[in-house]
Structures are given as structure tokens and as C-alpha cells.
Amino acid sequence: MNTEGQLAERDRSPGSEKEHEGRSRSSHASARAGEPRPAGRLPRWLRGSRLTGGGRWRRAALLATACAAFVLLVSGFVLQPFLIPSGSMESTLRPGDRVLVNKLAYRFGDDPSRGDVVVFDGAGSFGEEEPSGNPVTGLLRKAAAAVGLAEPAESDYVKRVVGIGGDRVTCCDERGRIEVNGQPVDEHYLHPGDSPSRVRFDIVVPEGRLWVMGDHRDASRDSRDYLGAPGGGTVPVDKVIGRAEWIGWPFGRWSGVPRTDAFTSVPAAPGRIPSAAPGGAHG
Structure with a gap:
């Protein structure tokens, strides 16, 4: 019988056990401290x-x-919702429609074509430059308008392009139709009962500008109303925000914004090189 081993086991001092336990805990703690934080763990x-x-x-x-x-x-x-505030584009677009505007449509060298439905900033052409107001209120309004929750700025408009730079746009021929570069245009998209225009005009659109009109001609303030304003009622191309592509709201009107072939027979303006699809709308 090993009595010396038993005596040694009995005589182990309490202090040595505490010292051993302390060293063990210390070593575990130091090991944990040295471990890397789990990859998916969130900051405190x-x-x-x-x-x-x-x-x-x-x-x-x-x-x-x-x-x-x-x-x-x-x-x-890229793509901005735009709340239609009035009936100037009926029946193509109705008040309360939210359309998605493609802001990349003209970003890479392409220009608006006849027949395109565009959203543009009319400040300086359809009216005076927009006055500066409370910057905080203006920022909140722009943010709400950017997601289609508020009406757009008073200087933002949605219209159809009827003439591009160099075009001669006149009203009207013997049948009451608008002519572009001498070619009568059958505008089948007009609001039922409207005439192409009750105002006569004859204008050559300056280069880099657009002649725009609403589809509901009897309820639209467009290029005809600003013939005496700077630019003669035309809108600078660089003020175009984008092309209206889709109707996203209400649900029952989900669809693309209808294209038109009304301008396919319009010849290029004198001195301009015809495009591959003269007068046609994109898309």
C-alpha cells in the first residue's frame, strides 16, 4: 500500500488548489481574448x-x-415616378396617374424624337425661373416628388414632342391638321372632340429646342401659349428630365405609355440628315 502517496494527497494545501484554479481560469480567459470575433457577429x-x-x-x-x-x-x-397633376395629356395620361420616367433615355447622345412623351423643366421657357423658397421645405418636397408621393414642382411639365430642332411646325392645313415640314400629321392620340389647335401658328424650331403640345389640346397650356415668351414657346433639350415609359399606378392602368407612328412620314428638316427612322418615336 502506497501510504506516502495518500499522505501527499491529503497534505495538499488549500492555497495550491486555488492557485491552480486561478491559473486555469486565467488561461481560459486569455485564450478567449485572443480568439477572433465570429464573422457574423454585429457590432455592440x-x-x-x-x-x-x-x-x-x-x-x-x-x-x-x-x-x-x-x-x-x-x-x-435612372427611373423616377412622376405624378400626373392635370388632364392636359388625356386620354393618354390621366390625372392621378403615376408614370415612370426613363432618365437615361437621352443621357448617351440620343435626343427626343417627334411623338415622344417627355417630362421637362419649363422654368425659363414656360414661365419665369422658379423662385427660391425655404430650402428645407423644397428638399422635402423634391424627395416626396422623387418617389411619386407629391405633385411635381410647378415648373415640371409632361407633353408630347411635335417638332424638333430645324422643323417648321404650322397650323393648320385645309382639314385642320398640324403640318411638320409640310407634311400633315394625323394625330389619332388626341382627346376625343379636340381639334389639333384652335390657335394658328407658324414657327421654325431653333436647334437644340423642342416644340411640345398636350394631347388634350383644349385643356393644355403648351408651346402655343408661350409664343411671346423667351424661346418662342420652345423648350431646351437639356431641360428634358426624361421620357415617360410606363404607367405604374393605379393598378388597373399598368401599361407602357403608348407609342405613335403619326410622325413616320414627316421628312427631315431642310439641311438636316435624316435618321434611320425619320420622325418615329423611340421604342
Whole structure:
């Protein structure tokens, strides 16, 4: 019988056990401290307190902010909802429609064509430059308009391109039709009962500008109403925000904005090289 081993086991001092236990805990703690943080673990400020649930609110707020930033980014540079505020484009577009405007349509060297439905900033051509107001209110309004939740700025318009730079646009021939470069245009998209124009005009559109008109001619303030304004009622191409492509709201009107072939027979303006599809709308 090994009595010396038993005596040694009995005589082990309590201090040595505590010292051993302390060393063991210290070594475990140091090992944990040296371990890398798990890859999927969130920062402490996002985790929050388990009792208050603050981390969930912070994550939700961060997600909402990221989504809002993404929507504003897309609306600012790619595709912007636009609330139709009036009946000037009936029956193509109705008041309350929300159309999606392609802001890249003319960004890479392409220009608006006859027949395109465009959204543009009319400040300086359809009226005076927009006055400066409260910057905070203006910013909030622009943000709401950018996602289609508010009416667009008073200087923003939606109309159809009837004449491009160099075109001679006149009204009217013996049948009451508008002529572009001497070619009568059958505008089948006009609001029922409207005539092409009750105002006579004869204008050559300057280069880099557009002659635009609403489809509801009897209810539209367009290039005809600003013949005496700077630019003679025409709109600079660089003020075009984009081309109206789709009707996104209400659900029952989901569709593309109808294209027209009314201008396919219009010849190029004198001195201009005809395009591959003269007078035709994009798309």
C-alpha cells in the first residue's frame, strides 16, 4: 500500500488548489481574448440591450435608411415616378396617374424624337425661373416628388414632342391638321372632340429646342401659349428630365405609355440628315 502517496494527497494545501484554479481560469480567459470575433457577429451598438430590444430598432432604422437612399438614388439618376397633376395629356395620361420616367433615355447622345412623351423643366421657357423658397421645405418636397408621393414642382411639365430642332411646325392645313415640314400629321392620340389647335401658328424650331403640345389640346397650356415668351414657346433639350415609359399606378392602368407612328412620314428638316427612322418615336 502506497501510504506516502495518500499522505501527499491529503497534505495538499488549500492555497495550491486555488492557485491552480486561478491559473486555469486565467488561461481560459486569455485564450478567449485572443480568439477572433465570429464573422457574423454585429457590432455592440447594433446589438443593443437584450432587455430594451434597442438593437432591433437600430437595425430596422439602418435598413429603412439604406432603402430610402437606394430609392432616391435610382429616382435621381435612372427611373423616377412622376405624378400626373392635370388632364392636359388625356386620354393618354390621366390625372392621378403615376408614370415612370426613363432618365437615361437621352443621357448617351440620343435626343427626343417627334411623338415622344417627355417630362421637362419649363422654368425659363414656360414661365419665369422658379423662385427660391425655404430650402428645407423644397428638399422635402423634391424627395416626396422623387418617389411619386407629391405633385411635381410647378415648373415640371409632361407633353408630347411635335417638332424638333430645324422643323417648321404650322397650323393648320385645309382639314385642320398640324403640318411638320409640310407634311400633315394625323394625330389619332388626341382627346376625343379636340381639334389639333384652335390657335394658328407658324414657327421654325431653333436647334437644340423642342416644340411640345398636350394631347388634350383644349385643356393644355403648351408651346402655343408661350409664343411671346423667351424661346418662342420652345423648350431646351437639356431641360428634358426624361421620357415617360410606363404607367405604374393605379393598378388597373399598368401599361407602357403608348407609342405613335403619326410622325413616320414627316421628312427631315431642310439641311438636316435624316435618321434611320425619320420622325418615329423611340421604342
